[in-house]
Amino acid sequence: MVMSTVFLEFWKRRRAELTYDWDLIDWEEEEEELRPQFEAKYSKVERVNPITGKPEPFQPFTDKLSRLMVSVSGIFLMISLVLTAVFAVVVYRLVAKEQFASFKWEFVKKNWQFATSGTGVCINFMIIMSLNVVYEKVAYLLTNLEHPRTESEWENSFALKMFLFQFVNLNSSIFYIAFFLGRFAGRPGKYNKLFERWRLEECHPSGCLIDLCMQMGIIMVLKQIWNNFMELGYPLLQNWWSRRKIKKGSPRQSMENKGILPQWDEDWNLLPMNPHGLVDEYLEMVLQFGFTTIFVAAFPLAPLLALLNNIIEIRLDAYKFVTQWRRPMPARATDIGIWYGILEGIGVLAVITNAFVIAITSDYIPRFVYAFKYGPCVDQGYRHEKCLRGYVNSSLSWFNMAELGNGNSGYCRYRDYRAPPWGSPPYDFTLQFWHVLAARLAFIIVFEHLVFGIKSFIAYLIPDMPKDLCDRMRREKYLVQEMMYEAELEHLQKERKKNGKRYNHEWP
Incomplete structure (x- = not known):
């Protein structure tokens, strides 16, 4: 989280150097030409540009607001579709766990929770990849519906929609596992059920972090493999197929067979660049940045996987841009546009999310409370490994199996902080539960304020422009x-x- 701040601050310094080297310090977006679609749509409505003093097409406020409302409604509709897909995966996990628990193979029967989580992740990944194709088309239609004024405004609007769609699509299931899985399952004898049939899923006995790590690891690895294939394998296949489509016996084909085809013709046979420009390239990196920062406390291996992927991706992108894609048209820009604001938003979200992961998803706070309040070292005033002796027993509650009415007798243990059947009242939350809850809330507040303070202090220490560049400009x-x-x-x-x-x- 602190490293994300350092990364963004040093990027601003690098951006200042690039802007100076390319002589874009004083370039403003007002100098950018209007989109032909915008001019054709609002050619009859004109106003004087306050910057240039010349008349130009103008989009009325009421028209802009109505189109924006339709676009926002479409965004919420697609996000609702994502949540519906996540709910479908949750239902699958509820149904599959019963099937795997009664499976004939003993190995699958003993590891039914891992089998349920693994298959659920794979199905979720296929849904994510399928919906991404739909999201791109919907974002394109909604952006054109807004009729942005310039190309940079069009790219910023399209990029924001694509990020919202794919971020929710990619991380909704992870948020479910981190903060909702097993929180509303109930207790033995009073389990909550979905549609009054399937019992809500619980976390693995070792904790919800196992399910969260499995979800993140599988999605991250599969997504990187898929992206690398689409960036290199797909252009290779497309260029190979386009060369085969050239008719045999034509003068062009004979020239190509002899190897004397002009360079511009060879370049024309290459795959055209994505019409969205570098939006896909930025989007991939921003989503990866969010994946490695938002849940880094739960999956510390994510930065290493991202580093290995980026080392490979640098060479793949270089090969793709040089040999498989046509040279794109250059365009002026003083920065990376809306992507920097998105990265800053991800940094803020990462602080909040990691605070909740440490406090709620992990066992750090319950262990801390036990060591200082209920463990064997309470009177000694210090924490040691011996202070956690008896923690597992303290985190388990008792249940009288005779209450189920199926002929079983005796007692079983389950993970919760509830009073025993002989308590008064039975199965009510104990004082330890409220101590743990208060400690979790206090940790979230202290952690967030502390990390935000450190982030602000680091941002203040690192200037946005290098001193030598500032001296050169002055x-x-x-x-x-x-x-x-x-x-x-x-x-x-x-x-x-x-x-x-x-x-x-x-x-x-």
């Missing part, structure tokens, strides 16, 4: 002022000499 500004001063002084001297000659000539 030096250039000083030289320009000197040149303007000297030019104005020379102009005044010439005017004075000219006026002096005229005065001497007119004097009798």
